[in-house]
Amino acid sequence: MSGFHVPRGTQLLVNAWSIHRDPDLWENPTKFMPERFESGKGSIEGFKMIPFGVGRRACSGAPLGKRLMGMILGALIQCFEWEKIDGVRN
Template identity: 50%
Template sequence: MLIVNAWSEDPESFRPERFEGLEGEVKAYNFIPFGRGRRSCPRAGLANRVMGLALATLIQSFEWERISEAEVDLTGGIGLTMPKVKPLEAMCKARE
């Protein structure tokens, strides 16, 4: 469960200067990707479902291999999308 403080940046007022000087994803914790309340994205549910289908299609359609023999580092970095500290490098080949 994710509980977000949607009122931390006064979302009811128009203040474009709040986005100036953002560096990386550090400030991204203050924002909600699909919005909240009346101004939320009407297709957020569809986007979440399509992402699962897109990932399943990639897994089903390709054979995946690691580039190196080293173990995959699953350490998470700082950011809203949970990026890896060291990005995963993989090679794919279309299935027959």
């Protein structure tokens, strides 16, 4: 790990607060700028953005959100009459 010796069994903690406010990683790190993630690079590239963490401490609502998306899509399909749009109005 970058020249550091980490003994077996050591628990490493990630300081997400510090990473999210690091001026070497972000332009204006304390300014609310959601457009910086539009390219998709901010959340993937080197794990710069870690909003909820990983493992046991990951977002507790993610599994619920994934389940609800299927249910919501199913309800939308059942409740509305869907038609294919081919670009031409009748």
